[in-house]
Amino acid sequence: MQIHCRPRALFLGLAIVLLNAAVHSQETSQSADANGRGAFSAAAVSVERPAADLAAMESDLIEPVEHNILHRPIELSAGLAHWVDRSYLYGSTQQGARPVHLGVEFVNPRNTPVYAAKAGVVVYAGADDDFLIGPQLDYYGRVVIVAHPFASLAGRQVFTLYGHLEHITVGVGQKVDDLSLLGQIGASGIAIGPHLHFEVRVGAPYDFRMTRNPELWLQHYVEHGMIIGRIRDLDGEPIYGKRISVRSDAVSREVYSYEGNVVNPDPVWDEDFTVGDLPPGDYQVVVLNDRGKIAFADTVAVAAYRTSFVDIVLADA
Numbered sequence: 663m664q665i666h667c668r669p670r671a672l673f674l675g676l677a678i679v680l681l682n683a684a685v686h687s688q689e690t691s692q693s694a695d696a697n698g699r700g701a702f703s704a705a706a707v708s709v710e711r712p713a714a715d716l717a718a719m720e721s722d723l724i725e726p727v728e729h730n731i732l733h734r735p736i737e738l739s740a741g742l743a744h745w746v747d748r749s750y751l752y753g754s755t756q757q758g759a760r761p762v763h764l765g766v767e768f769v770n771p772r773n774t775p776v777y778a779a780k781a782g783v784v785v786y787a788g789a790d791d792d793f794l795i796g797p798q799l800d801y802y803g804r805v806v807i808v809a810h811p812f813a814s815l816a817g818r819q820v821f822t823l824y825g826h827l828e829h830i831t832v833g834v835g836q837k838v839d840d841l842s843l844l845g846q847i848g849a850s851g852i853a854i855g856p857h858l859h860f861e862v863r864v865g866a867p868y869d870f871r872m873t874r875n876p877e878l879w880l881q882h883y884v885e886h887g888m889i890i891g892r893i894r895d896l897d898g899e900p901i902y903g904k905r906i907s908v909r910s911d912a913v914s915r916e917v918y919s920y921e922g923n924v925v926n927p928d929p930v931w932d933e934d935f936t937v938g939d940l941p942p943g944d945y946q947v948v949v950l951n952d953r954g955k956i957a958f959a960d961t962v963a964v965a966a967y968r969t970s971f972v973d974i975v976l977a978d979a
């Protein structure tokens with residue numbers, strides 16, 4: 663994790679080691695069924711057969727790693743979208759039009775190759791029409807899940823999921839390297855047009871309540887950085903679905919904070935929104951209240967390969 667010089671972020675960075683024990687217990691409680699963050703209907707989840715022998719895998723040495731280490735699963739070539747689609751970010755709903763998004767999209771033509779974001783072992787490869795790994799059966803269509811030999815800073819194993827594939831070119835138990843071919847983009851499962859749905863899950867590969875924001879795990883784009891932040895009320899409670907404007911001389915983005923608690927903030931960052939793939943520069947971060955008046959405004963500096971943190975507290979949302 664790389665931290666720009668916002669005071670709160672600096673404190674967070676220094677405190678990471680000290681927080682590890684507390685974070686671990688927080689994540690442990692999250693893995694239980696519908697308690698707080700990650701709460702879908704627990705009754706909808708009935709995982710009966712594991713798709714691979716996870717117990718054997720977990721006996722391997724698993725080292726905690728920093729964020730921003732995953733490769734983009736789409737080739738970095740002209741003509742392909744290797745940017746995260748900005749219209750349907752993690753935790754967003756397209757202003758209520760779609761379910762809360764458990765991952766991010768890479769919108770590309772059918773049969774675009776999809777690559778492993780990091781080396782690991784395939785623990786699921788096939789359709790999800792008789793094995794529940796999403797909010798309902800046949801959600802991801804043809805899907806691959808890769809278990810990686812590293813863990814979050816809180817000590818829990820990291821998995822990546824690749825959904826809506828047209829073809830799958832790997833099998834369960836197969837070892838893959840960084841950027842090994844996994845399959846091709848399609849629109850299988852519940853998908854509006856061909857695209858890759860990409861997720862990061864921590865601690866439990868088949869449990870859709872255990873996602874994290876992939877933008878925190880993907881490497882910074884070449885010469886780019888990102889802004890992440892919290893948006894809370896005076897009691898420290900997250901303000902869900904709030905629009906946040908992020909602008910520089912060259913860039914204008916509108917993002918929404920996570921729409922409720924079916925997605926999970928990272929236990930280290932405790933973020934409510936992310937704005938990825940930003941060119942370096944000074945950005946005005948502005949939030950309006952419900953009457954259209956400025957409720958928060960601040961300038962945040964973005965540097966290449968750095969994450970800048972902004973802490974937004976609204977007295978009047």
Ligand SMILES: [Zn+2]
Binds near residue numbers: 763765766767858
């Ligand atoms: Zn998606």
